[in-house]
Amino acid sequence: xxxxxxxxxxxxxxxxxxxxxxxxAKLKVxxxxxxxxxxxxxxxxxxxxxxYASCRALAEALMAGEAPPxxxxxxxxxxxxxxxxxxxxxxxALSRRAAVVHCRAQNGDKKxxxxxxxxxxxxxxxxxxxxxxxxxxxxxxxxxxxxxxxxDAIHIIDGLAQVDxxxxxxxxxxxxxxxxxxxxxxxxxxxKNFVVFCNSNDxxxxxxxxxxxxxxxxxxxxxxxPVNAAKLENNLxxxxxxxxxxxxxxxxxxxxxxxxxxxxxxxxxxxxxxxARQPAARHSSSVIGHSNDG
Amino acid sequence: MALTFKAGLHLQEHKEATQGxxxxxxxxxxxxxxxxxxxxxxxxxxxxxxxxxxxxxEKIGEPQGFVSAAxxxxxxxxxxxxxxxxxxxxxxRVASIIIERKExxxxxxxxSSVVTLDKLTPEDIRAAVAEAGIVGxxxxxxxxxxxxxxxxxxxxxxxxxxxxxCEPYLTCDHxxxxxxxxxxxxxxxAIMRAVEAPxxxxxxxxxxxxxxxxMQKICQExxxxxxAVLKTKYPQGGEKMLIEAVLARRVPLGGLPMDVGALVHxxxxxxxxxxxxxxxKPLMERVITVxxxxxxxxxxxxxxxxxxxxxxxxxxxxLSDTAAQVILGGPMMGFAQAALDTPVVKGTCGxxxxxxxxxxxxxxxxxxxxxxxxxxxxxxxxxxxxxRFAKAADIGRLMEYDVMNCCECxxxxxxxxxxxxLVHLLRLGKxxxxxxxxxx
Numbered sequence: 001x002x003x004x005x006x007x008x009x010x011x012x013x014x015x016x017x018x019x020x021x022x023x024x025a026k027l028k029v030x031x032x033x034x035x036x037x038x039x040x041x042x043x044x045x046x047x048x049x050x051x052y053a054s055c056r057a058l059a060e061a062l063m064a065g066e067a068p069p070x071x072x073x074x075x076x077x078x079x080x081x082x083x084x085x086x087x088x089x090x091x092x093a094l095s096r097r098a099a100v101v102h103c104r105a106q107n108g109d110k111k112x113x114x115x116x117x118x119x120x121x122x123x124x125x126x127x128x129x130x131x132x133x134x135x136x137x138x139x140x141x142x143x144x145x146x147x148x149x150x151x152d153a154i155h156i157i158d159g160l161a162q163v164d165x166x167x168x169x170x171x172x173x174x175x176x177x178x179x180x181x182x183x184x185x186x187x188x189x190x191x192k193n194f195v196v197f198c199n200s201n202d203x204x205x206x207x208x209x210x211x212x213x214x215x216x217x218x219x220x221x222x223x224x225x226p227v228n229a230a231k232l233e234n235n236l237x238x239x240x241x242x243x244x245x246x247x248x249x250x251x252x253x254x255x256x257x258x259x260x261x262x263x264x265x266x267x268x269x270x271x272x273x274x275x276a277r278q279p280a281a282r283h284s285s286s287v288i289g290h291s292n293d294g
Numbered sequence: 295m296a297l298t299f300k301a302g303l304h305l306q307e308h309k310e311a312t313q314g315x316x317x318x319x320x321x322x323x324x325x326x327x328x329x330x331x332x333x334x335x336x337x338x339x340x341x342x343x344x345x346x347x348x349x350x351x352e353k354i355g356e357p358q359g360f361v362s363a364a365x366x367x368x369x370x371x372x373x374x375x376x377x378x379x380x381x382x383x384x385x386x387r388v389a390s391i392i393i394e395r396k397e398x399x400x401x402x403x404x405x406s407s408v409v410t411l412d413k414l415t416p417e418d419i420r421a422a423v424a425e426a427g428i429v430g431x432x433x434x435x436x437x438x439x440x441x442x443x444x445x446x447x448x449x450x451x452x453x454x455x456x457x458x459x460c461e462p463y464l465t466c467d468h469x470x471x472x473x474x475x476x477x478x479x480x481x482x483x484a485i486m487r488a489v490e491a492p493x494x495x496x497x498x499x500x501x502x503x504x505x506x507x508x509m510q511k512i513c514q515e516x517x518x519x520x521x522a523v524l525k526t527k528y529p530q531g532g533e534k535m536l537i538e539a540v541l542a543r544r545v546p547l548g549g550l551p552m553d554v555g556a557l558v559h560x561x562x563x564x565x566x567x568x569x570x571x572x573x574x575k576p577l578m579e580r581v582i583t584v585x586x587x588x589x590x591x592x593x594x595x596x597x598x599x600x601x602x603x604x605x606x607x608x609x610x611x612x613l614s615d616t617a618a619q620v621i622l623g624g625p626m627m628g629f630a631q632a633a634l635d636t637p638v639v640k641g642t643c644g645x646x647x648x649x650x651x652x653x654x655x656x657x658x659x660x661x662x663x664x665x666x667x668x669x670x671x672x673x674x675x676x677x678x679x680x681x682r683f684a685k686a687a688d689i690g691r692l693m694e695y696d697v698m699n700c701c702e703c704x705x706x707x708x709x710x711x712x713x714x715x716l717v718h719l720l721r722l723g724k725x726x727x728x729x730x731x732x733x734x
Contacts, residue, residue, distance in 0.1 A: 114632035117655040119715055124722050129632040130385020201378070 041082040049073040049171035074169030096188045097170035103139040104197035107159035111210040126179040134210035137200040148177035192246045193262045194239045201234045215258045221250035296500050298525035299535040301672045303705050305528045311592040312465045312585050319596045322369040326600030329381035331388040332639040333429040334436045335361030346373045363437040364427035368578040368598035370398040382636050383622045383629035406573040419488040426570035428577045431562035435641030442488040444552045451555040453494040455482045458531035461624030464644045466581040467561045469594045471505040475512045481564025494519045501526040529703040533558040584610040588617030588647030604634040618650040626704040656713045667706035673699050677706035677716045684723030689730045697723045
């Protein structure tokens with residue numbers, strides 16, 4: 001009896017194994033080994049910042065020659081080099097891109113005009129009469145950008161969104177999440193990139209009343225710039241990095257200290273592909289702070 | 295028997311403070327801030343420059359496109375600035391015109407003259423309404439001339455004048471019906487003429503017996519206009535609920551009242567239409583109820599549009615010492631405001647000031663799936679699920695579960711025992727869907 005069972009089951013197993021082996025041999029799909037290598041080289045976070053739905057989709061596009069080797073926005077130089085090597089293609093020049101928050105008002109610097117105790121989200125706060133700050137341009141500090149960032153590169157510190165340039169990959173998800181459009185992805189082309197950390201178009205008289213570190217549109221940066229890189233438009237200064245020669249006079253003379261700089265040496269990025277796979281990198285698509293099954 | 299609709303809530307009405315107060319006119323303020331977007335649709339375009347002199351009733355904003363409304367100066371004076379400011383009720387940043395008052399001798403007086411409706415064509419009425427910048431004064435502020443132009447394939451057979459005023463505390467429509475019933479009736483007849491509707495109802499909740507009496511008396515001689523007495527239930531004043539109660543027709547999901555041959559206009563809108571036809575007066579002032587335990591002398595007041603809340607509250611005795619929250623509109627659908635410089639706009643029906651112990655913050659706890667929000671929802675969405683999708687920013691499922699059908703009446707958040715801020719989350723969800731639609 002036992003023997004019959006063993007024979008039957010064993011026999012069946014053998015037959016199926018033969019069928020499967022034959023199918024495998026007949027229906028085999030040849031995949032370019034480079035595709036797997038490409039997938040391995042890409043960060044694997046599927047952020048879609050490149051415009052393709054996933055890292056796999058980008059890998060396929062790279063294989064087809066539809067995308068340049070530097071397509072991976074978050075991977076930066078290191079990934080682009082690997083991709084170029086795998087595909088045996090030339091790598092075009094790359095510059096460092098990063099998210100810049102155009103506000104530097106921390107909790108003590110900005111005046112609140114009301115008490116908000118609703119949902120912990122900037123978008124939700126903005127829906128209630130345009131936010132709880134006097135400044136209608138400034139950072140609300142409820143962390144929609146922090147929750148949107150898959151790379152743990154932007155944090156609310158003392159009521160202000162601050163970018164960790166070593167981690168920022170310029171994927172632009174925080175830009176989309178910010179209801180006040182304070183964050184933009186910018187090209188950092190100099191060793192010292194001067195930035196106006198303010199977004200306010202209000203007249204200086206009013207800015208002074210509600211913010212200690214707002215641009216008051218005084219124009220001192222414009223007057224003092226030896227190469228005319230600073231501009232004043234709509235009560236707000238801006239600096240053109242393509243013209244800037246890094247004298248730094250604007251930062252020194254700015255009366256409200258709203259001009260600062262980002263050092264490219266500090267912004268040098270850790271290779272993403274390694275870090276993204278560490279458990280520290282978290283990704284949450286939730287827009288609301290406290291998770292609660294409502 | 296009083297007519298009614300399914301679901302909804304019986305709320306405490308709180309109307310006793312102001313329902314006996316007749317409407318008083320406020321003096322023009324020193325300065326008004328007039329947002330160019332006080333309606334649904336495209337913002338108007340400023341047609342005055344800073345430093346220009348404007349007179350009362352002068353058009354200062356030209357409508358841009360069909361769904362838009364003209365904006366007029368509500369005081370005579372000098373334009374101080376045109377700049378972007380957060381506009382009420384929701385605080386979207388909108389270009390606004392700031393006018394500083396200055397005595398100018400030639401003031402238009404807007405004397406009313408007798409107008410016979412028979413001599414006006416529907417086009418005349420529509421043109422006059424568009425020129426006067428009239429929008430729905432019940433709160434949503436939809437441009438009126440758009441509602442007066444139904445497409446040919448959707449004829450309107452019944453007009454309903456909305457005098458429900460189901461929102462607690464507010465009494466401005468109630469007072470208008472008591473004090474200016476002839477104008478309300480004239481406005482209603484003008485609306486009927488504009489859309490060529492043969493039949494009309496005036497819907498009034500049965501907590502306003504005096505208004506029902508006045509309107510019934512004035513409609514005695516009108517064969518085709520009747521007063522529909524409605525059960526006092528929130529949100530009876532929502533147009534879909536009103537059509538269901540009066541005509542037993544249900545507006546299809548995502549549809550408009552004209553899909554079922556109905557048209558709803560607010561009493562205040564009818565009065566404004568009557569004014570613009572008889573005296574050529576544009577929409578530059580409105581009646582609002584200033585009420586709540588945080589206001590010393592609650593009242594119904596006629597204020598120029600653009601008047602800062604501070605001035606309106608000052609003329610009603612000012613804020614009490616324990617005042618904590620200022621809401622534009624009523625307690626259910628109103629919007630809490632962050633500053634007292636915020637101006638009164640066309641869609642503002644009331645200013646409600648609550649005291650500290652009435653607005654204590656509460657703690658949200660997990661949903662216990664009791665389903666009360668579903669029971670009370672008058673538009674039959676599932677607020678608890680939608681709130682979850684809004685938290686997860688799941689735009690696909692928000693659309694699948696019809697978040698856009700939500701009318702933000704606030705019933706769900708009112709009954710929620712877990713204190714989940716459902717309306718706030720649903721509004722966030724609606725905004726997510728709208729921004730996604732705009733981007734794609």
